Amino acid sequence: MDEYAADTYGERFAASYDEIFADFTPRPAQIELLRRLAGPHAAVELGVGTGRVAIPLARSGVPVVGVDTSAAMLDQLARKAAGLPVQPVLGDATAPELAPELKAGVAYTVFNTFFMLPGRAAQAACLKNVRALLQPGGAFVVEVFVPRPELIAPVRIKSFTATEVVLQVSQHVAGEQRMDSQDVVLRHGAPVQLMPTQVHYLTPHQLDLLAEESGLALESRHADWDGAEFTPDSAKHVSVYRRLP
Ligand SMILES: C[S@@+](CC[C@H](N)C(=O)[O-])C[C@H]1O[C@@H](n2cnc3c(N)ncnc32)[C@H](O)[C@@H]1O
Incomplete structure (x- = not known):
């Protein structure tokens, strides 16, 4: 990433x-x-x-x-x-x-x-x-x-309320045993926040x-x-x- x-x-x-x-x-x-x-x-x-x-x-x-x-x-x-x-x-x-x-x-x-x-x-x-x-x-x-890469969902909902949704968007690079993900925080009336994580499992x-x-x-x-x-x-x-x- x-x-x-x-x-x-x-x-x-x-x-x-x-x-x-x-x-x-x-x-x-x-x-x-x-x-x-x-x-x-x-x-x-x-x-x-x-x-x-x-x-x-x-x-x-x-x-x-x-x-x-x-x-x-x-x-x-x-x-x-x-x-x-x-x-x-x-x-x-x-x-x-x-x-x-x-x-x-x-x-x-x-x-x-x-x-x-x-x-x-x-x-x-x-x-x-x-x-x-x-x-x-x-x-x-x-x-x-x-590691169970077959279970990685490209997008999953982490939390969901009337004012905030947190989505996790993930990308798996199998050849490198690597997973990149972003927690995308969507809060009503606030700027979008991106919280990235990279793991090499x-x-x-x-x-x-x-x-x-x-x-x-x-x-x-x-x-x-x-x-x-x-x-x-x-x-x-x-x-x-x-x-x-
Ligand atoms: C998932 S958090 C875990 C924090 C804490 N150990 C806990 O269990 O709550 C990972 C932490 O590792 C730190 N970190 C990431 N890469 C690192 C590195 N190469 N050397 C030292 N710390 C690192 C991050 O800044 C973060 O604070």
Whole structure:
């Protein structure tokens, strides 16, 4: 998608992100898993956004470093996390030597954010960063959807009221395992808003291979944060990788 950069999603969504995803409060099991994996060390969230997960994790006692490419997202985070051990860092999860001084107990990227990294080379660069910023034996947690491109509707209605319609218009580029979409917000009497997202999806097996090439071995995979069994029909997975020695 032309004119789509690493901070486009964050800059467009930041102001309304918490309202759009108000129903996606993290479950206690998610915070507990991340807290347990962090142990006595810090956690790093890649693509922290407004702190939907980082804030409750910090409240549970874990210092969190939150990396994001979007200054607008980090402004929201800083405002909401005042007084908590959350450090917002403006940076790209795929940039070389992202945070060489860090030695975290857990790194995580949730809510499909890993697929927002622009392609296989960028995803591999991120995994290399993850390995470098973890303690030996540290954990990396990824939450992403299981791709089913055949189910992508070119246009679907996301919400519909008397004053506002939100349509999602999507384009699938099969050869690149890429999906571009626009949430088109039509509000009575207001200018049209376009909220773009681009994902480069991987199958669970492709993700495992990429992680392994970066020195991260799959430890567990579940269908949700509560530990439901992962099956071929699961819509998403929560996968935990361990840093190999
Ligand atoms: C779907 S949001 C998820 C936010 C938060 N993790 C949550 O679960 O609510 C994805 C976030 O990743 C950020 N992002 C996208 N590409 C990134 C990159 N290359 N490096 C760091 N952050 C990135 C976006 O700005 C956005 O804040």
